[in-house]
Amino acid sequence: MSKAKRVTITDIARLAGVSPGAVSFALNGRPGVSEQTRRRILDIADEHQWQPSSAARALVGARAGVVGFAVNRPARTLGAEAFFTDLIAGAQSALAAHRIGMQMVLVSSIEEEVATYRRWRSANQVDGVIVIDPRDDDPRLAVLPELGLPAVVIGSHDSEEGQPASIWLDDSRVAHSLFDYLSALGHRSIVYVAGPAEFQHTRLRTEVLDGLSRRGVSGEVVTTDFSPAAASAAMRRLLSRPDRPTAVVFDNDVMAIAALRIAQEMGVSVPRDLSIASFDDSVVAGLVHPSITCITRDTFSLGADAAAFLLEQIEEPEMLPDRVGALPELTVRESTAAPR
Incomplete structure (x- = not known):
C-alpha cells in the first residue's frame, strides 16, 4: 500500500x-x-x-481517543516545575494503557482556556479534560457541564453540586502541617511567597497563615507568577527590609531554590538567620545545600489517578462522586531551624 x-x-x-x-x-x-x-x-x-479524521469523528459522534489538558502558565516556567513534568508523566502512563493520547496546550488566560474547551468540544477533538488550579467562582466549572465535556478537576476541596468531579487534596491541612511546624520552631514572622491570589490553594494557605495570628505569628503574603525571577525579586525585597522575616515559604521548589541563592548572595545564612521551605518537592530540592524542607507529594500517582478517573467519567453519563487524593507529607530538611 x-x-x-x-x-x-x-x-x-x-x-x-x-x-x-x-x-x-x-x-x-x-x-x-x-x-x-x-x-x-x-x-x-x-x-x-x-x-482518524476529526471531521468524520464530529459527524458520527465517535470518540477522539484523546484527552485535553490546558495549562495557564508562562511557557518559560513550565519546564522548570517538577510538579508539571511528574503530573503529565503520571497521566500519560495511565492513558497509554488504554491507547489514549493527550493534547496539551498552553493558554495565557482563563478566557483563552474556556475558548479552548469550546473549540475542542465543537470539533470533537478530545473526549474529556483534566483541569488544574481551580478558583473561587471559576467560570470553567460552569462552562464544562454546559458543553457536555467530561472533566476531572485537581483541586483543593470537594466540588460543588453541578460542577465536574474533583480529585482533591486538603490544602488547608497541608498548609497547617508546614506553617504549624514553623510556628512550633518559634518563628513569629513568616512570609508566604505564592502564585496568583485567585487560585483556591493560595487562598486556603493564606487563611491558615492568617489563623496563626492567635499564636502571635505575623503572616504576610506576596503573590507572583511562580517564576524563579519573581521569587528572586521578592526575596531581595524581603531581605533588604529592616524587619526581615525569620521564615519564608514558597509555592514551589524552583522558587525556593532561587530564593536560597539570593540569601547566599546577600550573606544571609540559611537556616541560622532565615528558614526557607516549599509547598512542592523535587529531587533537586533534596540535593542543594542546604536541602529544602518541603511538602512531599506523589505527583506522578496524582496524575495517573486523575487520568484514570477521567476515563471512568467519560464512560459515565452522570457526574461521578469526588475522590480524595493521597495526603502530602512534610519532609524536614536542612533549610529550617529555630530562629536565633
Missing part, C-alpha cells in the same frame, strides 16, 4: 478480513468484536499509521 495515500477504515477492514463496521467498533473501543479481532485491527492500524 502506498505510504502517500491516507489509510482509511475500509483499507484496514480489507487487510484484516473484516467489515468496516467491525473496524469502527475496534478503533473506538466499543463492544461487538472479539478481543483477538480487536487486537489484529489495532495492530494493522498502528502498522499503517492510521489517524
Whole structure:
C-alpha cells in the first residue's frame, strides 16, 4: 500500500478480513468484536499509521481517543516545575494503557482556556479534560457541564453540586502541617511567597497563615507568577527590609531554590538567620545545600489517578462522586531551624 495515500477504515477492514463496521467498533473501543479481532485491527492500524479524521469523528459522534489538558502558565516556567513534568508523566502512563493520547496546550488566560474547551468540544477533538488550579467562582466549572465535556478537576476541596468531579487534596491541612511546624520552631514572622491570589490553594494557605495570628505569628503574603525571577525579586525585597522575616515559604521548589541563592548572595545564612521551605518537592530540592524542607507529594500517582478517573467519567453519563487524593507529607530538611 502506498505510504502517500491516507489509510482509511475500509483499507484496514480489507487487510484484516473484516467489515468496516467491525473496524469502527475496534478503533473506538466499543463492544461487538472479539478481543483477538480487536487486537489484529489495532495492530494493522498502528502498522499503517492510521489517524482518524476529526471531521468524520464530529459527524458520527465517535470518540477522539484523546484527552485535553490546558495549562495557564508562562511557557518559560513550565519546564522548570517538577510538579508539571511528574503530573503529565503520571497521566500519560495511565492513558497509554488504554491507547489514549493527550493534547496539551498552553493558554495565557482563563478566557483563552474556556475558548479552548469550546473549540475542542465543537470539533470533537478530545473526549474529556483534566483541569488544574481551580478558583473561587471559576467560570470553567460552569462552562464544562454546559458543553457536555467530561472533566476531572485537581483541586483543593470537594466540588460543588453541578460542577465536574474533583480529585482533591486538603490544602488547608497541608498548609497547617508546614506553617504549624514553623510556628512550633518559634518563628513569629513568616512570609508566604505564592502564585496568583485567585487560585483556591493560595487562598486556603493564606487563611491558615492568617489563623496563626492567635499564636502571635505575623503572616504576610506576596503573590507572583511562580517564576524563579519573581521569587528572586521578592526575596531581595524581603531581605533588604529592616524587619526581615525569620521564615519564608514558597509555592514551589524552583522558587525556593532561587530564593536560597539570593540569601547566599546577600550573606544571609540559611537556616541560622532565615528558614526557607516549599509547598512542592523535587529531587533537586533534596540535593542543594542546604536541602529544602518541603511538602512531599506523589505527583506522578496524582496524575495517573486523575487520568484514570477521567476515563471512568467519560464512560459515565452522570457526574461521578469526588475522590480524595493521597495526603502530602512534610519532609524536614536542612533549610529550617529555630530562629536565633
